[in-house]
Amino acid sequence: MPHHISDERREEIAIQIEEKKRHLHAGTPENIADTREIFTSREEALASYGWYMETLFPRRLPPTIPPAYEYIAKIKNTNFLDEENIAELTTLLGLRDPPYIGLGTCKGTAYRLVPDEDLLTYDTRPDFDLINRTGSRIMLEDFLGVDFPNELANAANDEQKNDSSMSSQDYTANCSSSSVDSDADGFVFYQLGNLHFWYEECGEVDDEEKTKLWEDTGYAVGVKLALDGKPGDVYIFFNYRPFDDELYRVNLSDFKSWFLPGYEGCKFACARIATSIEDLKDGVEFDLSLVKAKRPAYTAVARTADGKRLLKHYELANEPCSELDIVQPTEECVDENAESSSSAPLLASSTSSRVETAPESTSSTESQRFEIQPATPPKFSCDEVRVSDGPITSSTSLIAKKAH
Helix, strand or coil: CCCCCCHHHHHHHHHHHHHHHHHHCCCCHHHHHHHHCCCCCHHHHHHHHHHHHHHHCCCCCCCCCCCHHHHHHHHHHCCCCCHHHHHHHHHHHCCCCCCCEEEEEECCEEEEEEECCCCCCCCCCCCHHHHHHCCCEECCCCEEEEECCCCCCCCCCHHHHHCCCCCHHHHHCCCCCCCCCCCCCCEEEEEEEEEEEECHHHCCCCCCCCCCCCEEEEEEEEEEECCCCCEEEEEEEECCCCECCCCEECCCCCHHHHEECCEEEEECCEEEEECCHHHCCCCCECCCEEEECCCCEEECEEECCCCCCEEEHHHHHHCCCCCEEEECCCHHHCCCCCCHHHCCCEEEECCCCCEEECCCCCCCCHHHCCCCCCCCCCCCCCCCCCCCCCECCCCCCHHHHHHC
């Protein structure tokens, strides 16, 4: 039977324990004997110790999962240039057992958002030299830039023409859009998660069994970001390089897998489904405009040195260089017998602790001249993926991703 301690005695013990609490964590006979002086009996000591330790180290309760409308509101109001705002949204999207977040329907098929991260990845490695020289900051892979070929869904690509099961007109019969394509040059977006679907034949969507019968469409949901970090249109992007069971990225080249379940009259790689995340809810038909038929190219995103814009990393070629401190080698560091070309100066960025060695040159004057080479957008080729496939670590840091 538990030993009863009065409130007055408990308060007295708490004061004495506070004075000697360091002995509670020590196991020497002297400390144990010193601690025993507080209590009148062994039972009182055990009861008080358990109560005090539970007070000192309270049990952690599971996090409270917010309702779906708070997810939508958080996405809508996030400033994607503010690190604190980004961290809050990332934490929210990373919670386990998220609520049911209905996004709408398309031709009788219901869809929902399942928050997730790192679904899509860039196809070309970031130009870190360019990023560092402009004083910019690379963003994590939750941010991606997308570039589209100069072709909408109403112009069938070569793979469509080679598929004998359906004509190119059939592919695009339901994909035509009269909307003005203001995103022809691509844009920057933030990944929100997976798009899951529920067939109309399964009956009405049941909240209590929302984890059953839902399946992954193969598309990722992303919100388009303006230069100033404000969220806008919502897009879905087909994931051509998903993870397999062993956490390796695989390259999907089968064109037949492009169909959006429930919208099989049109194959597309990317499409806008709403002009705002607030427009997406159960029972609302997808916008499905600005449809892109060909596979886009994804690239890394950087925040400019002034912290006021988000750009695709190669667009930094048009940005001014940041101020660089060129450290000339001292006499103590120079070998008298070494050639002048071997003593390349070191560059120390004023906005970063990263120190790099400048490329070697046969001329000492040329070794001190640093120019930004114009960057070009990535080429569009379904057969060429420049990032080697391999296992991905549990770390979400950019360093780990860069190594990958």
